[in-house]
Amino acid sequence: MINFIDRIDHLVLTVQNIEETVRFYTGILGMELEIFRGDRKALKFGNQKFNLHEKGKEFEPKAHSPTPGGIDICLITKTPLQEIEEWFKKSGVQIIEGPIERTGATGKINSIYLRDPDQNLIEISNYI
Numbered sequence: 001m002i003n004f005i006d007r008i009d010h011l012v013l014t015v016q017n018i019e020e021t022v023r024f025y026t027g028i029l030g031m032e033l034e035i036f037r038g039d040r041k042a043l044k045f046g047n048q049k050f051n052l053h054e055k056g057k058e059f060e061p062k063a064h065s066p067t068p069g070g071i072d073i074c075l076i077t078k079t080p081l082q083e084i085e086e087w088f089k090k091s092g093v094q095i096i097e098g099p100i101e102r103t104g105a106t107g108k109i110n111s112i113y114l115r116d117p118d119q120n121l122i123e124i125s126n127y128i
Helices: 018-027 081-091
Strands: 010-015 032-036 040-045 048-054 072-076 097-103 108-115 121-127
Touching: 010 018, 018 032, 018 040, 018 048, 072 108, 081 097, 081 108, 081 121
Parallel strands: 010 048, 072 121
Antiparallel strands: 032 040, 040 048, 097 108, 108 121
């Protein structure tokens, strides 16, 4: 078998409200807003991004059943989880679980879990 996939470039988040999503991901998680191809919006971090589609106004082609709140994603950070927990508390963001040890793509991670405005499950993790 050929192993030809290198990394994720972007994924699409289908959301109820793009502006609310942008406020959360830029203001709470520190991602950068990118506007492209006119008025399309994406959230950049590292060498990846989340392109945003508003429910009912998706761009073609799209997922078969695009649904707000249907994603569970793990994001890796070098910032210690304790600092992130403190930031979330100051920002009024509820941590729903963690820190807890899990297994990432290349080894053990410590994770905390929260939800975004569409109730997607967001896991923020440090490699151990």
